[in-house]
Amino acid sequence: MRGSKPLAALALVWLLGCSDEVGPDELPECAGPVTLEITPGTTPTFSWMPRCRLAFLVVELDEGGSDLWSILTRGENALAPPVTYGDPPAGAETLTPPVPLTSGTAYRVAVARWTGPDGDDGESVGAETFEP
Secondary structure (H helix, E strand, C coil): CCCHHHHHHHHHHHHHHCCCCCCHHHCCECCCCCEEEECCCCCCEEEEECCCEECEEEEEECCCCCEEEEEECCCCCCECCCEECCECCCCCEEEECCCCCCCCCCEEEEEEEECCCCCCCEEEEEEEEECC
16 A cells, blocks of 8 residues: 555646646736626625626715725735635735625625736726625
8 A cells, every 4th residue: 555645646746737727926917897796695706707807896885975894905916716705815005994784785796906116006807786
């Protein structure tokens, strides 16, 4: 059985190498519009297609008003999907701390990509309304 460990290790390397998943750092920067997907519940997860990196995400009431949660990766597109409400990814700056969401209330999530040269220059690339 001495030879089975190298074979098992080789099989694991092969399986990992064949995965379709790419890490956040390997995703391209978003170049244009994205389509947002939101999971149900009061702690939704936000994803977007194509899978790419953005700089800004904000959640607000659909009727307008103040931000309920917003995060930014200043000076770079470093936000990769998925992002869970209230849980900023590593490297993201929380601009607005999360306010609890209420079932049956309409909210809007919007995302933007960094365009430079200043740290918070950006362009909106997607928005979606949702109800938890």
